[in-house]
Amino acid sequence: MTKLTLGSHPYLLGFEQLERLVERTAKSGNEGYPPFNIEQTSDTSYRITLAVAGFREDDLSITVEHNQLVIRGRQADEGEDRVFLHRGIAARQFHRSFVLADGVEVSGATMENGLLHVDLKRAVPESVLQTIQIRKA
Known part of the structure; x- marks a missing residue:
C-alpha cells in the first residue's frame, strides 16, 4: 500500500x-519559552500574546519574512558587578516563529504588564469566477 x-x-x-x-x-x-496564547479576536483577526516579563520593548524584535513571523528577545547584560544568591528568574534569549497564511499581515504590536501582544489581520480575498475557453487542437 x-x-x-x-x-x-x-x-x-x-x-x-x-x-x-x-x-x-x-x-x-520552538521551545516552551516564553509561553504564549493565540486567540481569534474576530472572523478575520488573531492575537498572539507572549509572556515576556523582564523584557523591555528595546529587547524585543518582531519581523516577517517569507510568511514567517519571528519574535526574538534578548536582554542586555545588566553588568557583572551584581552578585546573585539565587537566580530563579530566567534572563535568557528566545526565538519564536509562527507561519502565516497568505493574506495574513501583522497589524500591530503592544506591550502591557509584561505581555507582548501581536495583532494579525487576514484579508478576505474576493471570489473570482474564471471561465476557460476550449480551443480546437
Whole structure:
C-alpha cells in the first residue's frame, strides 16, 4: 500500500510547498519559552500574546519574512558587578516563529504588564469566477 502525502494526492495540485512548510514548522525548534496564547479576536483577526516579563520593548524584535513571523528577545547584560544568591528568574534569549497564511499581515504590536501582544489581520480575498475557453487542437 502506498502512503499518500499532501503533495502527492491526485486532487491537491500545487500543495508541495505546504507540505514542506509543515515539515519546516515541525523542525523549527520552538521551545516552551516564553509561553504564549493565540486567540481569534474576530472572523478575520488573531492575537498572539507572549509572556515576556523582564523584557523591555528595546529587547524585543518582531519581523516577517517569507510568511514567517519571528519574535526574538534578548536582554542586555545588566553588568557583572551584581552578585546573585539565587537566580530563579530566567534572563535568557528566545526565538519564536509562527507561519502565516497568505493574506495574513501583522497589524500591530503592544506591550502591557509584561505581555507582548501581536495583532494579525487576514484579508478576505474576493471570489473570482474564471471561465476557460476550449480551443480546437
